[in-house]
Amino acid sequence: MSMYTLKGVSLIGEDPASTSGSEFHAVDPGSGEALAPVYRSATAADIERAVQLAAGASAALAQTSGAERAALLRAIADELEAARADFEALVPRETALPQARASGELGRTTGQLRLFANLVEEGSWVDARIDRADPARQPLPRPDLRSQRIALGPVVVFGASNFPLAFSVAGGDTASALAAGCPVIVKAHPAHPATSERAGAAIAAAVQRCGLPPGTFSLLFDAGHAVGAALVQHAQVSAVAFTGSTAGGRALMDLAAARPQPIPVYAEMGSINPVFVLPAAAQVRAEAIATQLHASVLQGVGQFCTSPGVFVIPAGGDGDALRDALRARFADSAAAVMLTAAIAQRHAQGAAQLGAHADVAALVAPVQKAGCAQANLFEVSADAFLRDPHLQEEVFGPTSLIVRTRDAAQMLQLAAALPGQLTVTLLADEADYAAAAPLLLQLPRNAGRVLMNGVPTGVEVCAAMVHGGPYPASSDARSTSVGTAAIERFARRVCYQNVPDALLPPALQEANPLKIARLVDGVMQR
Known part of the structure; x- marks a missing residue:
């Protein structure tokens, strides 16, 4: 059936995980038949190794150029498209969704990866702001102040049940987090593990092809909630992205808020869409x-x-x-x-x-x-x-x-x-x-x-889209999980004061070597 040989274990960096975790399997939704292969839940040791790899890759990935991240995102899209036959077989088997849906959703997934590639290659998304020094200002001189967005750090992404490609392992959360320069650890949805494994293998191949650190991406399996809870509470995880029920999103929000160092959870949850x-x-x-x-x-x-x-x-x-x-x-x-x-x-x-x-x-x-x-x-x-x-x-x-x-x-x-x-x-x-x-x-x-005069089903992937809303639709009404603004969830602003030009990030250097749009002394210019 599938040209790719399914292994049934988590993927940590470039290596498969241990085979000692508890067993589970996907189920054919129509027949109730257990589907091969048997999958193994990630162990505590697997979780620790994935997080440490991500933490180790975090600084290097954050310092990559927009062109390097764009190359990764396009490579992932290419690897996913090369696996089209696999997805068209696996998705209907695990979800009861038709083959046409699998094909269409794959196109959406690769399209949003390439959209983020274009965004980071151009570079203005960092929102560079420069207020030059004014030593003559009264009553006090003004220092030189420059700020931009930088990557948050390792992000945990939860695969969604209802979109096995576009909101799952290689979906918009993963694409936007990688675009921001954040390593990603995906907790796969247990309802479609084979689809998840195939997508994870495509991402891992792209990471290796682009020469990026192995900790750039990992994929962990679990039939229940223990792996996800452990990831959200791990001290070296910086943010969480989730698509699912209000109860599930709220549970993750509470876990993240109870940490000694709370982290943001970007959860898209329930909505009646009146x-x-x-x-x-x-x-x-x-x-x-x-x-x-x-x-x-x-x-x-x-x-x-x-x-x-x-x-x-x-x-x-x-x-x-x-x-x-x-x-x-x-x-x-x-x-x-x-x-x-x-x-x-x-x-x-x-x-x-x-x-x-x-x-x-x-x-x-x-x-x-x-x-x-x-x-x-x-x-x-x-x-x-x-x-x-x-x-x-x-x-x-x-x-x-x-x-x-x-x-x-x-x-x-x-x-x-x-x-x-x-x-x-x-x-x-x-x-x-x-x-x-x-x-x-x-x-x-x-x-x-x-x-x-339309219907809400159908969410365009573009710069203007907002897929989010006040609680309980999402955990943070200021964000979106669809469209290029989704990248903002996985970045934070840093201000550099009186830092010599030669030591500034390229986006903030006086000569603007990246040729990006910047707000300089209150005026937008390129």
Whole structure:
């Protein structure tokens, strides 16, 4: 099947780890069959060796040029593309995602690696700022002050369950951390270890090809949480990146905060991604909106972090027509296999809890088959939704809740009460713009991305993208895990005062040898 021979052990630098750890294996989500090979969890000795290698590589990697880091990122992209046949076989086997999804996600993964390569090769991302000395300033002279971003140090990345390539071993967190000059230790997701191993082997080959220290990258396996917890608490780890549930992200945040020297955890967590349908839009294009929203919810069996889980629509006849159109489409949805049996079970439990709520009406609530999910649709009044915070929690999978609002004032009240979100969406026609304006003032306070007349599934990888939001959507609303601004998570500012020009980093030298954009005495120049 795969041209690469799977080894079933962690990869530490250039070497495989010990084979003494506890055993586990991937499971075919459709059949429940155990998949070969058997994997070994990393041991305490493996963890220590990976962290020490990363710590040893940290200074050298931080001092590499933008061109050297760009070469690494492009080499990783090349190695991943060379393994396309392996990924197209492994991903469907371990995740039940189709081969086309594996191919598309591989393209996204290599694309974001090359995007970061372009960013660091150009170099202005370090945000160099220079305030030259002013010895004549009164009442005191001003010293020469120059600052830029530098790499934080070793970063631990947790692979995500729902994107086995783009948010996993070689995904955006790894790409942005390596671009910043940070060594990376990935804790692989146990649901797709073979996919993770193949991606890890590609990265290790690229590191070796570029002549970088072996500690630049390591990959550790574990069926549970012990390895991840040990990594987050290790004194030589400088930051953590995580994509997953609110409970998982919160646990890592608490571990990191309890350390003698706390470190940042950049966690992308839960979101219900509400869609607000304004009255004119509901009246004019109910059928089209229902088709659009249904397709968004069902994409990837509802296992996108941006899947819309709440539809806020007006009361009255136009809202009824939209509700009925949504109900017809949800009722006609086929069951599909979810990523893991545990995810399917949690989805079924979440849907059952919604259906059992005294204020919630079940519009479409089919019997869930083990390992699979079928679309669920529920309805509740805005009054009940506002009263009960549990109704505002994510049900990960193809389940959505319609919330009916009396008028524009209540829609705005609901918007203001929302917990932090990755996305909020407005579906509005021109006749709705007066009602949309106050919502567009409020909703940026609740979410990292505000959309109009689209769907939130589909996150463009580009300079302007924000994939994050106020807690609990993410642990730090100032950051993004997608797009080139993601590199800022793994760097910190350092100011050099009265340091001789010859001893300054190239980005801060007077002659600007890197030819980057810099803020000099308050004026942006190149």
